[in-house]
Amino acid sequence: MRVVIQDDYNKMTKWAADYITAKIKAHNEGPEKARPFVLGLPTGSSPIGVYKELIRQNKAGELSFANVVTFNMDEYLGLPKDHDQSYWYFMHDNFFDHLVDMKPENINILDGMTADPEKECADYEAKIASYGGIDLFMGGIGVDGHIAFNEPFTSLASRTGLRTLTSDTRIVNSRFFGNDPEKVPAQALSVGVGTVFDSKEVLVLINGHNKARALAATVEGAVSQKWTCSALQYHNGAIIACDEAACDELTVGAYKYFLDIERGERL
Numbered sequence: 001m002r003v004v005i006q007d008d009y010n011k012m013t014k015w016a017a018d019y020i021t022a023k024i025k026a027h028n029e030g031p032e033k034a035r036p037f038v039l040g041l042p043t044g045s046s047p048i049g050v051y052k053e054l055i056r057q058n059k060a061g062e063l064s065f066a067n068v069v070t071f072n073m074d075e076y077l078g079l080p081k082d083h084d085q086s087y088w089y090f091m092h093d094n095f096f097d098h099l100v101d102m103k104p105e106n107i108n109i110l111d112g113m114t115a116d117p118e119k120e121c122a123d124y125e126a127k128i129a130s131y132g133g134i135d136l137f138m139g140g141i142g143v144d145g146h147i148a149f150n151e152p153f154t155s156l157a158s159r160t161g162l163r164t165l166t167s168d169t170r171i172v173n174s175r176f177f178g179n180d181p182e183k184v185p186a187q188a189l190s191v192g193v194g195t196v197f198d199s200k201e202v203l204v205l206i207n208g209h210n211k212a213r214a215l216a217a218t219v220e221g222a223v224s225q226k227w228t229c230s231a232l233q234y235h236n237g238a239i240i241a242c243d244e245a246a247c248d249e250l251t252v253g254a255y256k257y258f259l260d261i262e263r264g265e266r267l
């Protein structure tokens, strides 16, 4: 696992955006350019800086999304697309609507209003598979280490499905729902830990003091369904991009090791 430690949030998101850009460009110039680059995407505050930078590069003509297909990680159950807290709304408001050449038909987001969640999730998995899987899945994590909406004790082999949110997550996310946890939907549709794990590469953003325990558990803890993000220790292409503030709970040895190994600044 690579752990790329940056001084602050802005540097972390710039690094992550440049990494994604480099991957898309390499794909479009490589032997597989006839098929689209398949990019997994998260919501949350962590990726906002990445989205802003990707939009800037796209508008400046430095990066094209014409050959990119996206799959989002998750969606609240019961929120329509036009609800300002749906992840569909978030993604369009913060990202897709600002890109000059993103094709709407290449955007995939789980339908929170589906009458048949099981079919919706099975179809989502099948659609990912139809593209040959996800090339790069960018993710964030919750303070409890959840990746997508895979709360503690979700199976590390889980696939896309219905999830029940913990009280902790509803409290944390209530900041977007008038600070009332009861207004946060109790369930969501989410890709599974196994779905993320199957991606060729996974890039997880972890920033801020409130994620310090989660970062340590992800990187140094035992692989455990209690911290679903820890499954990435077994992934051969996992990268954590983090800021200094999130490193507070790492051991000094681990912190020094990752700084040392990244000194070559390989992209």
Ligand code: GLP
Residues within 6 Å of the ligand: 042, 043, 044, 045, 046, 047, 073, 074, 139, 140, 141, 142, 143, 146, 147, 148, 149, 169, 173
């Ligand atoms: C939500 C989302 C996760 C996201 C997490 C962290 O719970 N379902 O996919 O990673 O929030 O959000 P933030 O980046 O705002 O801390």
